[in-house]
Amino acid sequence: MIYFQKMKQRAIELKRKKDIFILALESSCDETAAAIVRNGREVLSSVISSQIETHQVYGGVVPEIASRKHVEAINEVIHCALKQSDLAKARLDAIAVTFGPGLVGALLVGVSAAKALAYGLSVPLIGVHHIEGHISANYIQHKELEPPFVCLIVSGGHTQIVHVKDYGSYDLVGETMDDAAGEAFDKVARVLGLGYPGGPAVDRIARHGNPNAIHFPRAGIKDRPFDFSFSGLKTAVINYLHHLEQKGETYSTEDVAASFQKAVVDVLVEKTIASANMLKLEKIVVAGGVAANSCLKEGLEESAVKNNMQLFIPPPVLCTDNAAMIGCAGYYCLLQGKISPLSLNAVPYLPLTGRND
Amino acid sequence: MLTLQSHSEEQTYEFGKWIGANVQSGDIILLFGDLGSGKTVLSRGIAHGVGFTGRITSPTFTLMHTYLGRIPVYHFDIYRLNEPDELFDLDYEEYLYGNGISIVEWPERLGYLLPEEYLKITITRQLKENDRNISLKPVGSRYAALEEVLKNYEGIGN
Secondary structure: OHHHHHHHHHHHHHOOOOOOEEEEEEOOOOOEEEEEEEOOOEEEEEEEEOOHHHHHOOOOOOHHHHHHHHHHHHHHHHHHHHHHHOOOHHHOOEEEEEEEOOOHHHHHHHHHHHHHHHHHHOOOEEEEEHHHHHHHHHHHHOOOOOOOEEEEEEOOOOEEEEEEEEOOEEEEEEEEOOOOHHHHHHHHHHHHOOOOOHHHHHHHHHOOOOOOOOOOOOOOEOOEOOOEOOHHHHHHHHHHHHHHHHOOOOOOHHHHHHHHHHHHHHHHHHHHHHHHHHHOOOEEEEEOHHHHOHHHHHHHHHHHHHOOOEEEOOOHHHHOOOOHHHHHHHHHHHHOOOOEOOOOOOOOOOOHHHOOO | OEEEEEOOHHHHHHHHHHHHHHOOOOOEEEEEOOOOOOHHHHHHHHHHHOOOOOOOOOOOOOOEEEEEOOOEEEEEEOOOOOOHHHHHHHOHHHHHOOOOEEEEEOHHHHHHHOOOOEEEEEEEEOOOOOOEEEEEEEEOHHHHHHHHHHOOOOOOOO
């Protein structure tokens, strides 16, 4: 309790400090990552210990392997991040860490390390929502970007449209009713035998296919214009393949991938643009791993131009999980006095708009 | 064993609701079926039948979702597990042997941690696109009574 009271005071003082250095940690899923960020938007170092190679063997994220690897990697990535930034530990002003949503065992590695560092260095601890981090990745890339805007968040675990009203202030506009977009990519890739991760694999092979070869359904939900449903599309792809197999016919994996991808992208683009129109906002921001999808990027670019909207997409290295985005989000939390006590726990299922700080 | 034929997602969902209305605290439902067979649809029905009114999404990424109905529902998708021991990371005993209802998709992955007693539900894709065969089998005496109750379902043919 004494620590937390002291840190509340420290957070107020830090607002007057010229340069704020934050060490950020991210370990919610595949990646163990650490970064040092100055004043929210300037990345001094960003280290990601990718575990994709281990996971490719199993066709999915393997949680225990993930947490074991996080334990092995966390000290190393912190060490590298500090070294690359040329910053002494003593100059850190705060520690930011992803505390949810994600895999609980994986999250706990980052949270525990962050608590130890914050307490040891006697600096504020900032628990950051993983999605808030993804949104903030855009602040790093686009220095001029300020809220309000509409943000489409698309990843393996999330598909949401969020109205970002201000830093740390969000309204959920729409979300998936069943599967996340990235999950649909992973599952269709599994059926097509394309391996893991499914998104890049489908994207790659779809370039050689005809997106109009097969018309898969663009499922909307009655009376819910901004929500998504990708489970039906996944089933439609499986049905299509089963149907052909039953008849003993072959199919073009490229065409199936391209047509499936087109169906996902059409819906994502349409609902994002519709949300921006509804909210009378002219800025569209994309975040999350699926933001790296080339077809989604093209579709959004085209529609943004047509609708006189500005489009912001981070580069692939900031789209996928990284700690720099957590440092950026943590910076804005700190400015608003949103710091965490040492009792901060990993929360595997954490809605973005359900935060009570 | 109780077997039903569902001809649509809605029918699968409705049958799930019937199951949800009749399950009791501590019940474990293991849900077998291929990708796209309708496990999440049936799970959604069960959770709504238990009285949860919110949104139910696939827990493939997060591995487990909790829904608070008249009793808590723990919805697992353990496809991504490689070893049963990885379940310890999820505190699975707290849920499976707690006071809520547990639904487990891809229970094949439970391995040696398969419970002694559970309600086994298998969804099988049929020749016709939207047709599914849904079979229920009580494993252990605890679920025999539940099967008797579930037999009274009047929604779709059995």
